[in-house]
Amino acid sequence: MKLLEVKAESRLSKILIGERLDNLIDYIVDRKCIIITDSLVNKLYGKNFPAGIPVIEIGLGEKNKTLQTLQTIFDSFIWNEADRSTLIIAIGGGIVCDVAGFAASVFMRGMPFGFVSTTLLSQVDASVGGKNGVNFSGYKNMIGVFNQPEFVICDVEMLRTLEERQFKSGFSEIIKAGAIKNPGLFYFCEENAERALKLDQDILTHMVYESVLVKATVVEADEKEKGERRLLNFGHTFAHALEKTTGILHGEAVSIGMIIAAMVSEKMEMISENETNRLRKILQAYGLPVEPNIDIVKLFSAMQKDKKREGDFIHLVLLESIGKAVTRKISYKQLEQITNDLRSYF
Numbered sequence: 063m064k065l066l067e068v069k070a071e072s073r074l075s076k077i078l079i080g081e082r083l084d085n086l087i088d089y090i091v092d093r094k095c096i097i098i099t100d101s102l103v104n105k106l107y108g109k110n111f112p113a114g115i116p117v118i119e120i121g122l123g124e125k126n127k128t129l130q131t132l133q134t135i136f137d138s139f140i141w142n143e144a145d146r147s148t149l150i151i152a153i154g155g156g157i158v159c160d161v162a163g164f165a166a167s168v169f170m171r172g173m174p175f176g177f178v179s180t181t182l183l184s185q186v187d188a189s190v191g192g193k194n195g196v197n198f199s200g201y202k203n204m205i206g207v208f209n210q211p212e213f214v215i216c217d218v219e220m221l222r223t224l225e226e227r228q229f230k231s232g233f234s235e236i237i238k239a240g241a242i243k244n245p246g247l248f249y250f251c252e253e254n255a256e257r258a259l260k261l262d263q264d265i266l267t268h269m270v271y272e273s274v275l276v277k278a279t280v281v282e283a284d285e286k287e288k289g290e291r292r293l294l295n296f297g298h299t300f301a302h303a304l305e306k307t308t309g310i311l312h313g314e315a316v317s318i319g320m321i322i323a324a325m326v327s328e329k330m331e332m333i334s335e336n337e338t339n340r341l342r343k344i345l346q347a348y349g350l351p352v353e354p355n356i357d358i359v360k361l362f363s364a365m366q367k368d369k370k371r372e373g374d375f376i377h378l379v380l381l382e383s384i385g386k387a388v389t390r391k392i393s394y395k396q397l398e399q400i401t402n403d404l405r406s407y408f
């Protein structure tokens with residue numbers, strides 16, 4: 063087991079990588095708790111949850127990441143006589159963690175919360191960084207708060223039951239962490255694709271640890287996303303639009319988004335074609351898609367609705383090399399020109 067401590071403005075957060083769900087009990091001794099999970103995780107692992115703790119179950123998928131779901135959670139909190147000292151424990155993927163973290167942050171002006179992160183994506187991304195929230199009116203993560211969990215248990219053993227497509231999609235954020243800030247991790251991913259895909263626990267623990275370290279370092283420097291934290295959005299401006307318009311998984315969209323961002327970097331003469339190809343090759347080794355499944359010009363118009371847009375400019379994360387990302391403020395006009403040029407490549 064590896065421990066990482068994230069010191070953000072709001073709280074010190076302990077990330078326990080390789081810790082087991084079975085040991086959750088050690089972190090909650092003598093505390094009144096409520097568990098929030100989803101129906102599938104409850105079915106698979108409910109029997110392993112610590113006994114005697116009320117469990118609130120939410121439905122599956124983005125359509126449940128809503129204010130309506132929060133309302134049923136708040137009703138259950140009241141019914142279970144939760145108060146400001148009650149520890150809320152999310153056991154599940156990114157959706158459960160995002161919803162539970164938000165519910166805990168606002169109920170009675172804030173309760174403590176912890177996560178048992180059960181998907182690869184949530185272990186490397188959703189559970190670190192303190193962003194919690196729900197979708198609203200068709201916009202993803204529109205309503206939320208920055209608030210750190212007390213602890214995050216990343217049980218890599220639980221990844222064995224993940225559906226293959228969900229599992230593979232998590233590697234996209236690991237490869238992203240390597241591409242933006244950790245060339246050693248990128249190389250490690252290149253060398254160990256086969257073992258990682260076979261769920262080798264040591265390899266996975268190392269990959270999750272190194273990715274969380276990248277995210278934690280960035281978040282510590284810039285919790286509220288004013289500068290450095292933007293680097294984590296590598297591939298995401300395109301990915302959010304792709305996810306919304308085509309419904310593919312977050313990690314799959316990030317994979318395609320990273321290739322587009324790398325090609326934009328290439329167009330701007332920041333990296334070579336070889337580096338884009340290296341990124342493409344590694345994503346393919348993990349079974350991730352590298353081409354958009356819609357016309358790139360349509361993708362561009364969907365992107366203009368992205369909430370991170372600031373006026374006529376966009377902060378685009380580009381690569382200076384594999385392992386070093388930078389943010390460039392470019393105009394939508396310029397980006398439109400570049401995406402039009404990229405059309406012939408897909």
Ligand SMILES: NC(=O)c1ccc[n+]([C@@H]2O[C@H](COP(=O)([O-])OP(=O)(O)OC[C@H]3O[C@@H](n4cnc5c(N)ncnc54)[C@H](O)[C@@H]3O)[C@@H](O)[C@H]2O)c1
Nearest residue numbers: 102103155156157158180181183184187188193220223224
């Ligand atoms: N807060 C953040 O910083 C952040 C970052 C990235 C993504 N997110 C959010 O995370 C969400 C996506 O997260 P996700 O990919 O984990 O999706 P998810 O929570 O929907 O989980 C995917 C599916 O896997 C199932 N599952 C979970 N753990 C399992 C296990 N161990 N075995 C078998 N099945 C399991 C779930 O029931 C679900 O059906 C999105 O809403 C996204 O916006 C948040």
Ligand SMILES: [Zn+2]
Nearest residue numbers: 187235312316
């Ligand atoms: Zn992401």
